[in-house]
Every structure is written in structure tokens, then in C-alpha cells.
Amino acid sequence: xxxxxxxxxxxxxxxxxxxxxxxxxxxxxxxxxxxxxxxxxxxxxxxxxxxxxxxxxxxxxxxxxxxxxxxxxxxxxxxxxxxxxxxxxxxxxxxxxxxxxxxxxxxxxxxxxxxxxxxxxxxxxxxxxxxxxxxxxxxxxxxxxxxxxxxxxxxxxxxxxxxxxxxxxxxxxxxxxxxxxxxxxxxxxxxxxxxxxxxxxxxxxx
Amino acid sequence: xxxxxxxxxxxxxxxxxxxxxxxxxxxxxxxxxxxxxxxxxxxxxxxxxxxxxxxxxxxxxxxxxxxxxxxxxxxxxxxxxxxxxxxxxxxxxxxxxxxxxxxxxxxxxxxxxxxxxxxxxxxxxxxxxxxxxxxxxxxxxxxxxxxxxxxxxxxxxxxxxxxxxxxxxxxxxxxxxxxxxxxxxxxxxxxxxxxxxxxxxxxxxx
Amino acid sequence: xxxxxxxxxxxxxxxxxxxxxxxxxxxxxxxxxxxxxxxxxxxxxxxxxxxxxxxxxxxxxxxxxxxxxxxxxxxxxxxxxxxxxxxxxxxxxxxxxxxxxxxxxxxxxxxxxxxxxxxxxxxxxxxxxxxxxxxxxxxxxxxxxxxxxxxxxxxxxxxxxxxxxxxxxxxxxxxxxxxxxxxxxxxxxxxxxxxxxxxxxxxxxx
Numbered sequence: 239x240x241x242x243x244x245x246x247x248x249x250x251x252x253x254x255x256x257x258x259x260x261x262x263x264x265x266x267x268x269x270x271x272x273x274x275x276x277x278x279x280x281x282x283x284x285x286x287x288x289x290x291x292x293x294x295x296x297x298x299x300x301x302x303x304x305x306x307x308x309x310x311x312x313x314x315x316x317x318x319x320x321x322x323x324x325x326x327x328x329x330x331x332x333x334x335x336x337x338x339x340x341x342x343x344x345x346x347x348x349x350x351x352x353x354x355x356x357x358x359x360x361x362x363x364x365x366x367x368x369x370x371x372x373x374x375x376x377x378x379x380x381x382x383x384x385x386x387x388x389x390x391x392x393x394x395x396x397x398x399x400x401x402x403x404x405x406x407x408x409x410x411x412x413x414x415x416x417x418x419x420x421x422x423x424x425x426x427x428x429x430x431x432x433x434x435x436x437x438x439x440x441x442x443x444x
Numbered sequence: 445x446x447x448x449x450x451x452x453x454x455x456x457x458x459x460x461x462x463x464x465x466x467x468x469x470x471x472x473x474x475x476x477x478x479x480x481x482x483x484x485x486x487x488x489x490x491x492x493x494x495x496x497x498x499x500x501x502x503x504x505x506x507x508x509x510x511x512x513x514x515x516x517x518x519x520x521x522x523x524x525x526x527x528x529x530x531x532x533x534x535x536x537x538x539x540x541x542x543x544x545x546x547x548x549x550x551x552x553x554x555x556x557x558x559x560x561x562x563x564x565x566x567x568x569x570x571x572x573x574x575x576x577x578x579x580x581x582x583x584x585x586x587x588x589x590x591x592x593x594x595x596x597x598x599x600x601x602x603x604x605x606x607x608x609x610x611x612x613x614x615x616x617x618x619x620x621x622x623x624x625x626x627x628x629x630x631x632x633x634x635x636x637x638x639x640x641x642x643x644x645x646x647x648x649x650x
Numbered sequence: 651x652x653x654x655x656x657x658x659x660x661x662x663x664x665x666x667x668x669x670x671x672x673x674x675x676x677x678x679x680x681x682x683x684x685x686x687x688x689x690x691x692x693x694x695x696x697x698x699x700x701x702x703x704x705x706x707x708x709x710x711x712x713x714x715x716x717x718x719x720x721x722x723x724x725x726x727x728x729x730x731x732x733x734x735x736x737x738x739x740x741x742x743x744x745x746x747x748x749x750x751x752x753x754x755x756x757x758x759x760x761x762x763x764x765x766x767x768x769x770x771x772x773x774x775x776x777x778x779x780x781x782x783x784x785x786x787x788x789x790x791x792x793x794x795x796x797x798x799x800x801x802x803x804x805x806x807x808x809x810x811x812x813x814x815x816x817x818x819x820x821x822x823x824x825x826x827x828x829x830x831x832x833x834x835x836x837x838x839x840x841x842x843x844x845x846x847x848x849x850x851x852x853x854x855x856x
Contacts, residue, residue, distance in 0.1 A: 259587070260643025267594045268587025269641050282493065287694065289703030291495030292556075299559040313641045320645060350704075353711040368785070373574070375583045377787045381671070381680025388679045435681050435725045437672025439732060465793070466849025473800045474793025475847050488699065497701030498762075505765040519847045579780070581789045 240336060240411065245304065247333030248277040251366055252305040254330060256312035257319070258374045266310065272373055273309025274302065280366035284341050284358050288348055327426055331389075335418035338363035338390045339411060342397055356394045363390035385425035388432055393418035446542060446617065451510065453539030454483040457572055458511040460536060462518035463525070464580045472516065478579055479515025480508065486572035490547050490564050494554055533632055540592070541624035544569035544599045545617060562600040569596035591631035594638055599624035652748060652823065657716065659745030660689040663778055664717040666742060668724035669731070670786045678722065684785055685721020686714065692778035696753050696770050700760055739838055746798070747830035750775035750805045751823060764810060771806035772799065797837035800844055805830035 255276025259269045278295045285293040295301045312319070319326070341362025345355040364380045364387045371378040380386045397414040401407070424430065461482025465475040484501045491499040501507045518525070525532070547568025551561040570586045570593045577584040586592045603620040607613070630636065667688025671681040690707045697705040707713045724731070731738070753774025757767040776792045776799045783790040792798045809826040813819070836842065 256641070257643055257645075260641040262583050262588070263640055263642045264583075264587045265594075265638035265640050267597070267638055268584070271587060271593070286492055286698055287705055288708070289705070293493055293495070296494070296556055296560045299557055302559050302563065313639070316641070316643050350708055351711055353714050354708045357714065372578060372784060373584060373587075375581065375787065377674050377676075378680070378785060381676045381683060381785075382674070386679075387683070388677075391679070432677035432679055433725070434675055434677050435668070435672040435728070436675045437669055437728050439669075462847070463849055466847040468789050468794070469846055469848045470789075470793045471800075471844040471846050473803070473844055474790070477793060477799070492698055499699055499701070502700070502762055502766045505763055508765050508769065519845070522847070522849050578784060579790060579793075581787065 240339065243332055243336040243415075244340065246329060247336050248301065248305055249308045250326060250329035251333050252277040252308035253312045253319075254326070255366075255370045256309040257316060258370050259309075260313070260316060262374050266313065269313055270306045270309045272370055273312070274305045275373065276366045276370040277301075277305040277308075278366070279369040280337055280362045280364065281341070283365045283369070284344065284362045287361065288345060288350065288354075288358060290344060290348060294344075328423065331419055331422040331426070334363050334386070334390055334422060335393050335415050337366075338393045338418070339397055339414055342394050352398060355398060356391065359394035359397070360387065360390045363387070363393075382434075384429055384431045385422065389418055389422045389425065392421065446546065449538055449542045449621075450546065452535060453542050454507065454511055455514045456532060456535035457539050458483040458514035459518045459525075460532070461572075461576045462515040463522060464576050465515075466519070466522060468580050472519065475519055476512045476515045478576055479518070480511045481579065482572045482576040483507075483511040483514075484572065485575040486543055486568045486570065487547070489571045489575070490550065490568045493567065494551060494556065494560075494564060496550060496554060500550075534629065537595075537625055537628040537632070540569050540596055540628060541599050541621050543572070544596045544624070545603055545620055548600050548603055558604060561604060562597065565600035565603070566593065566596045569593070569599075588640075590635055590637045591628065595624055595628045595631065598627065652752065655744055655748045655827075656752065658741060659748045660713065660717055661720045662738060662741035663745050664689040664720035665724045665731075666738070667778075667782045668721040669728060670782050671721075672725070672728060674786050678725065681725055682718045682721045684782055685724070686717045687785065688778045688782040689713075689717040689720075690778070691781040692749055692774045692776065693753070695777045695781070696756065696774045699773065700757060700762065700766075700770060702756060702760060706756075740835065743801075743831055743834040743838075746775050746802055746834060747805050747827050749778075750802045750830070751809055751826055754806050754809055767810060768803065768806045771809070772802045775799070775802035775805075794846075796841055796843045797834065801830055801834045801837065804833060 252273035255273040256269045258276070259272040264272065278301060281294050285291070338359040342355050342359035345358035350358065367380045368378045393414050396417055397410060400410040400413060458479035461479040462475045464482070465478040470478065484507060487500050491497065544565040548561050548565035550568070551564035556564065573586045574584045599620050602623055603616060606616040606619060664685035667685040668681045670688070671684040676684065690713060693706050697703065750771040754767050754771035757770035762770065779792045780790045805826050808829055809822060812822040812825060
């Protein structure tokens with residue numbers, strides 16, 4: 239099940255990347271690259287940081303084709319996509335949660351300590367979007383928005399807690415997935431957000 | 445021959461990096477760092493992604509000296525460089541093509557699958573310029589411009605196709621190099637470009 | 651002693667990261683992430699480039715807690731921090747110098763050649779600040795400012811020169827640390843800076 243969700247998720251992330259590239263008037267190639275990077279960048283950063291070589295997507299060429307195609311397709315269907323905005327937010331939320339669980343699993347298998355496992359989950363969940371925003375020259379949205387990255391943190395913590403108490407792996411995954419998805423959707427619906435830190439000094443220099 | 449072209453190319457890339465740093469009023473150190481990163485960043489990203497340690501430039505200190513010197517020299521000669529604009533575009537095109545071929549070769553030697561080999565070629569070809577633009581806080585030019593990154597893709601595909609059909613390696617290299625260079629120069633001359641994706645939604649949020 | 655200085659330094663760097671995040675109106679999560687990245691990003695980039703896996707902070711969870719806590723604490727105390735500006739600049743200078751020495755040591759232990767050791771020191775010293783500025787969507791300050799990154803270069807060179815001439819390791823460390831700190835503080839006090847390269851062409855395109 240997680241694999242199906244994963245494939246849907248990287249497609250949705252690739253399309254969100256393509257839209258961001260379109261806002262910067264990139265050409266077809268730029269669109270394809272940003273799509274690829276948004277979808278697979280989080281896992282890539284995780285693999286590199288954990289020393290988990292070869293990097294996952296290098297062993298799964300279909301992931302490359304899927305994300306690049308989704309990006310290019312977006313150029314054609316973009317004008318109709320505002321009608322699908324709600325669907326998209328749901329797919330993106332599924333992606334965030336699925337990526338986080340997958341990231342935790344990778345770090346667990348490599349025997350990293352729990353805090354690192356949590357970090358690996360978060361990095362997998364949010365770094366695709368961060369790389370997209372860096373390449374599109376804007377402040378990463380996932381660090382400003384309504385509850386987004388923190389959903390990733392909560393999913394990771396819940397997942398590891400359930401595993402720790404010996405709960406069956408499938409049940410754990412389903413629970414973490416459902417709670418995370420519900421939370422993200424609730425955050426969108428009721429505009430939940432974390433306290434924002436606004437700092438505007440007059441003459442301070444860091 | 446590829447080595448000579450490579451040395452010329454990293455020098456040209458370092459100088460283009462230095463000019464970009466100058467547009468951001470960086471100091472001498474910043475100029476040197478951006479020059480280094482523009483010239484050797486593509487290969488570094490490739491090596492890290494492919495798990496190809498030690499990273500190439502760490503085994504070739506002269507590459508460090510060459511790129512840093514080229515960057516600093518640029519501070520002195522910048523005022524005369526607009527006369528050499530045409531020469532520069534040619535050197536940059538040579539670099540793009542040479543980097544791509546070298547990147548493909550590195551991935552081939554590590555036994556990666558063909559799609560990954562193509563990606564390795566492209567990453568080596570264009571990521572130096574992308575890192576330069578990220579550090580200079582602008583949207584990566586190579587993803588917007590006339591046919592640039594796509595030349596890298598075509599060179600990689602041509603190179604691998606010829607190798608696949610058993611064409612002699614030197615001939616393959618020369619053919620890929622010439623075709624790629626010709627294509628990039630033609631793209632500059634006649635302003636060839638890929639379709640651009642301009643997306644300006646009014647109320648859409650990704 | 652270096653460990654104590656290191657802990658003080660990553661705390662100071664985390665707080666500087668948090669302030670930068672606050673200037674971009676990030677939420678609590680963004681503040682924590684930027685704090686973590688500013689403090690530990692330089693060492694992470696160094697470890698990845700040198701192939702030094704596992705990356706240092708993955709083996710020291712307390713570093714994660716310390717930097718994240720320091721970042722969150724900053725949200726509370728930020729309004730009083732302008733009074734501590736001078737203290738902060740000193741802590742930041744200590745961090746720059748300590749990070750550089752630590753970076754050189756890591757590369758020395760991995761038997762890299764001297765130019766790479768110097769680069770490893772500089773990367774450890776300045777890349778946390780560079781990553782902070784990239785994520786906060788501004789041109790890296792350490793490449794523009796008064797003598798900053800170049801202090802890192804000088805510390806690395808001094809450290810390696812003294813080691814080369816067989817000076818006792820503790821003495822070497824103390825000397826490099828003191829000279830580096832003095833130099834950075836002098837640079838702040840008397841606004842020393844490197845020549846700046848300002849390049850503003852009218853019609854040139856790189």
C-alpha cells in the first residue's frame with residue numbers, strides 16, 4: 239500500500255514542482271528538472287546524509303520517468319488545475335505523510351538512533367519542497383505556512399512510539415498515516431498554524 | 445584532448461562565476477569561492493549523488509588553484525571582458541559539452557543504469573551554474589535561457605547511443621563533442637529555445 | 651577546551667539562524683530547522699564532501715537538542731538580544747575559529763592533502779551561515795561582509811603551518827584560536843574588509 243501511495247505522492251509533488259517552475263517562466267527542461275527534484279529531492283538528501291548509497295532513485299529509473307513525465311504533463315493541463323486544487327492539497331498531504339514514514343524506515347534499517355530517525359523522516363517529508371523553493375528563488379513555504387512540517391514531526395513521533403510499544407507494523411503504519419493525513423487536512427481546513435516568529439530589528443546585524 | 449578542454453572549461457566557468465559574484469558586490473573571498481563552486485560544483489554534486497568518494501577535486505589540488513586564480517584574475521580584467529563576450533560563450537559551450545561527457549563516463553564506470561548515466565552527465569554539465577545562481581540569489585539561468593541544459597541532454601543521449609552501437613570511443617567522443625558544440629552555438633546564434641512554461645495563477649496556492 | 655568552545659559556538663550559531671528565520675516570519679518549526687542547519691550545516695557539508703560517514707551530528711543527538719532548543723529559546727528572548735549584540739559577535743567569532751580548526755582536524759585524520767584540509771576548515775567555518783542565507787533567500791552575508799571568511803582561511807593556514815613545524819598540538823590550537831579571534835574582532839572593530847568586486851555591466855550576459 240505504501241508503494242502505491244508513494245507513486246501517487248511523487249506524481250503530485252512533481253506537478254507542484256512544475257507549477258512553481260512555471261511561475262518563474264522556466265523552459266521545458268527547467269520544468270522537468272524542478273519536477274524531478276521536488277519529488278525525489280527529499281529522499282536524495284536523506285540518503286546522502288545517512289550515507290545510504292546508492293541513492294534510492296538511481297536504482298529505480300521508472301521514478302525518473304514518472305516524475306519528469308508528470309512535470310511535462312503539467313505544462314499542458316495547468317490551466318485546468320485550479321479546479322483540482324482541493325484534490326491536490328490532499329495528494330500533497332498524502333505525500334508528506336508517506337515520505338515521512340518511508341524516511342523513518344530507511345534510517346531504522348541503517349540502525350541510526352531515534353532522534354536521527356525522526357530527522358530522516360522529516361527531511362524526506364519536507365526537503366523536496368525546500369529544494370523546489372530554493373531553485374525557484376523564494377523563501378521555503380513549508381517553513382512559513384500552516385501546520386505542514388510539524389505534521390511530519392508528529393507522524394514520525396507517533397510511528398516510532400507505536401513501534402516501540404510493539405504494535406504490529408501494518409497497524410502502526412496505517413495509524414500514523416491516518417492521523418497524519420487527518421491532521422494536515424484539519425490544518426488546511428481550519429488554518430491551524432504554529433506561532434510565527436517575526437523579527438524586524440532596526441539596526442541589528444547578525 | 446578531453447583533459448585540455450576540461451581545463452579550459454573550468455577556467456571559463458570560474459570566470460563566469462566571478463562575474464556573477466561581482467554583480468552581487470562580493471568581496472575577494474566570495475569571488476574566489478563562487479568561482480570554485482561554479483567550475484567544480486557540478487562534478488561535486490555528481491560525485492556525492494553517485495557515492496563516488498573521494499570527490500574528484502579533492503584528489504587534484506591544481507583544480508582548486510586554477511579555479512580560484514581564474515576567479516581572482518577576473519576581478520582585474522573584468523572591465524575588458526565585454527569585448528571577449530563571444531569568445532566566452534564559446535568556451536562556456538565547450539565546458540557544457542565536455543562536462544556532460546565526463547559525467548557520463550564517471551557514471552558508466554560505476555555501472556549505473558543508462559538513465560542514471562544520462563542524469564549524471566546533465567548534472568555535471570549544468571549544476572555548477574545552478575549552484576552559482578543559488579548562491580547569488582537568482583533563479584537559475586540555465587533553466588530559463590535558450591537551449592542550454594537540453595544541449596547537455598542531447599550530448600549525453602548521442603554519446604551513449606554511439607557507444608551502444610560499438611562505435612570507437614574516440615570517434616564517439618569527438619562526434620558528441622562537435623554536435624553538442626555546434627548545437628549550442630546555433631542556439632545562441634539563432635536564439636533557439638524550448639517552449640517556456642509561464643504560469644501566473646491569481647489565487648492558486650501550491 | 652575545543653569541545654566547550656564548540657558547544658558555545660553551535661549555540662550562538664543556532665541563535666543567529668533563528669533570528670534570520672524570524673526576519674522571514676517563519677513559524678516555530680522553520681526557526682528550529684534553520685537554527686539546526688546554521689549550527690551544524692557547515693560540518694555536515696564537510697562530512698558529505700569528504701565522504702566522512704556517518705555524519706558527525708547523527709552520532710551526537712545532544713547536538714540536535716541543543717541547537718533546536720537554542721533556536722526556540724531565541725523566539726522568546728529575541729527582544730532583549732540587541733543589548734547583547736556585542737557578546738554575540740564575540741561568540742560568533744569564536745564559532746568561526748573553532749569550526750575551522752575542527753574542520754581541518756577531520757580532514758587531516760582522513761589523510762586528505764593540505765589544500766583539501768584548508769578547504770575543509772573553511773567549509774566547516776562558513777557553510778552554516780551560507781546555508782542559513784540560502785534558506786532565508788538572501789545573498790550569503792559571509793561572502794560580502796567585513797573580513798569573515800578570510801579569517802577562516804588564515805586560521806587554517808596558521809594552524810597547518812604550526813603543525814608542519816612540529817609545534818605542540820595544544821599550543822598550535824591555542825595560537826590559531828587566539829590569532830583568529832583577535833583578527834576577527836579587530837576586523838569588526840575597525841571595519842577591515844577585503845577589496846569588493848562590483849560588476850555592473852550594461853548589456854553583458856554571462
